[in-house]
Amino acid sequence: MSLICTVTPAPEEAGLAQLCRKLGIKEMVPPETVINKVIVYPGRNSWSLEVTGGAPIYAAWRLSLEKSLAAALGLTKVEIVPEAAPEENPEKAAAEVPEMGNETETSTAAGDDISEEEYMAQLEKLRQERENQLAAEALAARETKVIMGQAVKEEPVSLEQIADEERSVVVTGRVFNLNRREMRSGRTLLTFDITDHTDSLSVKLFLEKEDEEKASAIKEGTWLMLRGAVQHDNFTQELCLMPRDIMLSPPRGVRLDNAAQKRVELHLHTKMSALDGVSDVAAVFAQAAAWKHEAVAITDHGVVQAFPSAYKAAKKHGVKCIFGVEGYLVDQADEKAESHHIIILAADQTGLRHLYELISLSHLRYFYRKPRLPRAELTRLRQGLVLGSACEAGEIYKAVLAGRSDAEVEALAAFYDYLEIQPLSNNSFLLEQGRVASLDDLRRLNRRIVEIGRRLGKPVVATSDAHYLHPEDEIFRRILLAGQGYAEVENPAPLYYKTTEEMLAEFSYLGEEEAWRVVVEDSRRVAAMIADDLMPVPKGFYPPELPDADKIISAMVHKRAREIYGDPLPQLVAERIDKELAAIIGHGFASLYLIAHKLVKQSVDDGYAVGSRGSVGSTIVAFLCGISEVNPLAPHYICLRCHKFEAITDGSVGVGPDLPRRDCPNCGTPMKRDGFDIPFETFLGFAGDKVPDIDLNFSEEYQLRAHKNTEELFGAENVFRAGTIGTLAEKTAYGYVRKYLDEKGLHRRSAEINRLVAGLTGVRKTTGQHPGGLIILPKGREIYEFTPIQYPANDRESNIITTHFSFDDIHEQLLKLDILGQSGPTMQKMLEDLTGITVDQIPLDDPDTMAIFRGLESLGIAPEDAGGPIGTLGIPEYNTRYVRQMLEETRPKNFAELIGIMGLSHGKGLWLDNAQELVRQGIVPLEKTILCRDDIMLFLIRQGMPAKDAFRITELVRKTGSTISAADEELMLQYQVPRWYIESCKKITYMFPKAHAAAYALNAYWQAYAKVHYPLFFYAAYFSIHAEEFDASWATMSKQELHAKLRALNEKGNAATGKEQGIAATLEVVIEALARGIRFLPVDLYKSQVRRFVPEDGKLRLPLISVQGVGLKAAEAIEQSREERPFTSVEDIKKRCGLSKTVIEVLAAYGCLEHLPETNQLTLF
């Protein structure tokens, strides 16, 4: 391509200020300064801009502007020369300009023909070239950087060649799996793996304190050149590199795209193409940016689930994301119809909405093995869509392959906006299958598509059909396909994301000019049809609105508040209510509260208590609406008779239940003590900088009804179950890799296995439903504005419809009610039914109840029967080894500490190597450590930090997957936050809100109360809920036998399966129950319930389901049939209940059928 050497832009297109703005130069430019002429000197490194007009050009700003221009354009020198001024450097111009005359035809006259667009494009091109060069130079400079030891100049050997110990080798590779561990000696052990894509190798490095700084250059993803010894590592039992010399090195095998004008990829799959694509979207856009590709289309098979992360990545890297799909086009909706691949791109907002509707239709109405799309639907929603003919499975390629006539193919092609051609090797399987005779035939097919496109005036675009990013990533897809049982292909199609140059070379058989058109020009033409700045999910927040929800909530809250706190309300209560209502209503949460209230009320009316959960308990409004049992006010006394109110705000008591009992000074009534002292902002943040949900724990038995009720209240068309995306995760990925290697008889080091596993993880496998999240669409909006919809796992039998996107992707825009299932409320209902006591009658300062969190005194059993010295077996959230160990160490005395332990025991990095150490080392007492997320926010605010920052930092700490940045750390230091506090924050990976800890502590305490005072009922309820992990054979075993069983299970340690671990946990409780005098009655065909343990003569009767092998169906069938009439024989029961041979066998083996004859001759006649 020729370079301009002298340009005279048209006057209206050549403002200097305009140029500066385009180049991002912020400096002042005198207005109306017009570039008269641009002289480009040979080597293109030096320009002279001849300008006229504008303010006088002072030397000072001119020099500075020249520098900026040079930097922005990537030139060594730019001169701004006023017109009429004498040439500053006449010799240079005179000497060099004639030389350029040879390579360019341009002159002042020719320059007039160049439009500003072209002119700017040229400038941009030069700027980019310069940038590339600078980047290359920077890389070159960096690559020489020695991290440790000496520079390594030798050529490395490839990692696959390393099979034995070696004195000294030189290798190179990309760092992954980086781990840093502090040794007791004070040294740091740095371990990481490197890969050069032929194989991988572990590297082990001991760092002295003084080396740490240098070693910080070793990061995930950096390329290193290393020299050292390969040794057999005793710990890992594998070869391992002990490097002496390490230096940064340029990555090997990196593909560059040096084309002056870049192609646009219009056919690319991500990991959302189920069990097929292995490219990571973020990496795709990073690569696109590195190659300076301006846009990339995301076209997964039938789904658009990559859009949200694609959008984020595209934005981050300044690349345009084209939102598309590779759909399955059918002409009729019947199951036999042949489907054709088709690329559908959204050109604008309407198109995107149409695309979401099409995706929904294809999943809900036309799904048959694949989400198929009838042509009629596509035609109906055609507006805003750009259609491409896709790959060899598209109808155009098929038609051409079948040798259909021009007229026929052109008729088909009329449906599309552009035609696609792909590299020959994408289709070379046709050759292998004998469907075409030669490579030339394949070329002819592509040529024919090009000709048809040209005749019809439609763009013809060369696309990759990328399923992975780089050629070397093919191994991931190979394993993925092998894992599904596909036969391995000899020469798999090279489905990687191609550079412009690779594509130009591939299509060179079309001729240079045509190749350039299909690769560059037409791909850009199609990209230009697509609007910039499309967003997969709109900005903004769309809360549902029920009529008068704000007024209703406000009235309800005030009414209930007055019932408890009297009229007028105490100031503290009134202020809190006012503040909350303003925020809740102001931020659009009133309707959500109202619905939550109605749901709770309905459940309670139906006899099912509802448990509190989540951050919503931080709000007094929730408490007063009945959504939460947690009262977030400061600890206080309240007389429910005369409303005498007294708040304790001096910090002497943590939570209300810990206040000493007291009678009302006015009327002598025992006062209620309440208030868990929780800030409202944990729910909504400050000024609405957070979108929370409302969480509710319904009984599992009631959850489905609660979902139905929500649909009724909002209207089914406005309620959608949040969808989830099931991916190939660690274990399955590992299984695939193992299987692949085993089948091929290959042996790989764990470093290489790790690399392969990492390449596979995250690939979409299936879709599912959120545990309880219902997304509420406001009236008057369409779900397609936000997300497509589908059935979970595409099960058309399901009566649940989920969002296509996972909740996280629409979390900022739409509200969610989390209607979860939990055993707490089921326990509560069972216990209320059995004991006749409701939870509000349970005193929160019962010493015997509190005692089980500290020891065994109130249970009166020995530690060996209680799994240790703490009495919380069977108490939710406090019953694991880990938490009991924590209780043993902390011995909580009161409710506040119970809540603290609840917080500390849930999340990684909170207790071990954190709070525990701080307490042990005497740095702070337990109550001063970080116990819940609210603590962090309040502490930072007390230190003087602005509330918004305090809240933001808290959110970073509390959420899985985020931590505080170096800048935040700096900010904390600025407010005298102690070092230990900062370090503690950095170790926290997840943390409860106090409201949740309080709600769960309450629930646990209520159950503990039953465990202490109503053991038979407690165990009845507990085992009913854990019947799955109960083995009916235990009923007749002695405590010693059960202990032996438990020991056997415990000895399995890590080798125990999930099921076995569950069984072991229940077994511990069984042993404890026995020790407390509980006796079990065996399963009985007539007396046993289906799934509940029931008290019978002071003992517990096992349910049918507790027999292993008797499932729910069988148990229910038995229950039903026995009510009709007694069973007369084994044959009778088998027949009437429809039991399988297996069920009969397990029942017989258990002894249930002993009194029954085998057959029943009597009734035969």
Place this chain on the structure above:
DNA sequence: CAGTCGTATTTGTTATC
């Protein structure tokens, strides 16, 4: 009567709160 398909049960794995 061999093969296919649907149902029941258990188990492993993943996602989410």
Place this chain on the structure above:
DNA sequence: ATGACGATAACAAATACGACTG
């Protein structure tokens, strides 16, 4: 034995059985 976040639901696969089909 170690070190350990806990609870819940849903999907897929494995297995076994039994009914249906050609």
